[in-house]
Amino acid sequence: DAEITQSPRHKITETGRQVTLACHQTWNHNNMFWYRQDLGHGLRLIHYSYGVQDTNKGEVSDGYSVSRSNTEDLPLTLESAASSQTSVYFCASSEVAVTDTQYFGPGTRLTVL
């Protein structure tokens, strides 16, 4: 079955380190998204991509970057991790139209000490 996976599922890192969270989908979806979920803020969009070589900033993009070299993967990089980036991160994808239903991965819980 097609699916969307994230790795690692849990990560502990130190302030200032570079961290990369992986997202892989086997649906051949054009669109991919990264969100963070925090108590009191709900789900907030970090970055998104509407196709290979396309990336765009969401509402909370500072300190994060993404790159899209193929259809299946959209890795999220924290350039220099900060304690404020401790959160649960979700990747999502949607088929063709930008308003198609988004399907979410299982999440990565990141702790920055």
Place this chain on the structure above:
Amino acid sequence: EDQVTQSPEALRLQEGESSSLNCSYTVSGLRGLFWYRQDPGKGPEFLFTLYSAGEEKEKERLKATLTKKESFLHITAPKPEDSATYLCALHKGAGGTSYGKLTFGQGTILTVHP
């Protein structure tokens, strides 16, 4: 500014006690309203998409409805396994920088006691 407000924040029901969750919204040009279920430690799981006022969709004990200002998720005779956080989100229509981006509500935490 687009807004999505869910109520109540938390709802406790006895098994078999039917109720409704509310999602009210203000947006110009609704392109789709989505309901998701989220279990602890997991990603949101898609339930329904509604596109126009008057539309209804059902799945097992859940029925979602849509008006021009709000959506309801009706839960009929709930079971303990329906306990989860229910999220609504919307897509705005074309035009402006919000196009294609989901705006989420804060969610309703539903607990169903046996």
